[in-house]
Amino acid sequence: MHFHKFEKIWLGFGIISLVLFLSIIGVTAFAFNHHPSGGMDTIDPDKVEQTAPFDNPGVHQIDDNTYEVIIVAKAFGYDPAEIKVPVGKKVVFKVASTDVTHSFSIAKTNVNMMVVPGQINTKEYTFDEAGQYLVICNEYCGTGHHFMKTTIEVVE
Numbered sequence: 001m002h003f004h005k006f007e008k009i010w011l012g013f014g015i016i017s018l019v020l021f022l023s024i025i026g027v028t029a030f031a032f033n034h035h036p037s038g039g040m041d042t043i044d045p046d047k048v049e050q051t052a053p054f055d056n057p058g059v060h061q062i063d064d065n066t067y068e069v070i071i072v073a074k075a076f077g078y079d080p081a082e083i084k085v086p087v088g089k090k091v092v093f094k095v096a097s098t099d100v101t102h103s104f105s106i107a108k109t110n111v112n113m114m115v116v117p118g119q120i121n122t123k124e125y126t127f128d129e130a131g132q133y134l135v136i137c138n139e140y141c142g143t144g145h146h147f148m149k150t151t152i153e154v155v156e
């Protein structure tokens with residue numbers, strides 16, 4: 001009779017563990033799928049340059065206070081090679097990779113964005129000071145990694 005009781009306890013324990021385990025998985029899945037910025041859309045990495053807005057890389061003015069910069073990252077550079085944006089305006093960078101994982105990291109700022117193939121990687125930034133900002137790739141992406149850079153000119 002004692003064994004029977006123990007079996008019940010173990011069965012109960014097993015069910016509780018299972019429920020706990022499933023809730024942890026559920027919560028984790030939710031946390032990883034949930035992007036409050038809404039900036040994690042997907043894109044076919046083989047068709048980046050044919051897919052809007054990446055078929056037209058460059059700086060686009062959205063409204064009086066907002067600019068969008070569309071950038072294609074590939075081994076080993078960024079398109080467009082020259083980026084010019086105004087100081088004090090909201091700049092939304094959208095970067096997609098056509099090959100491997102790169103990064104889009106702007107020196108002297110907190111912009112340090114991974115550029116994962118298959119994703120549209122988005123970051124907003126407002127430059128407070130005019131000047132030249134160096135953009136480098138911080139993710140090792142191959143033999144040309146150290147040469148992968150561009151500059152942003154921030155103008156008054």
Ligand code: CUA
Pocket residue numbers: 074075076101102103137138139140141142145146148
């Ligand atoms: Cu691209 Cu390192």
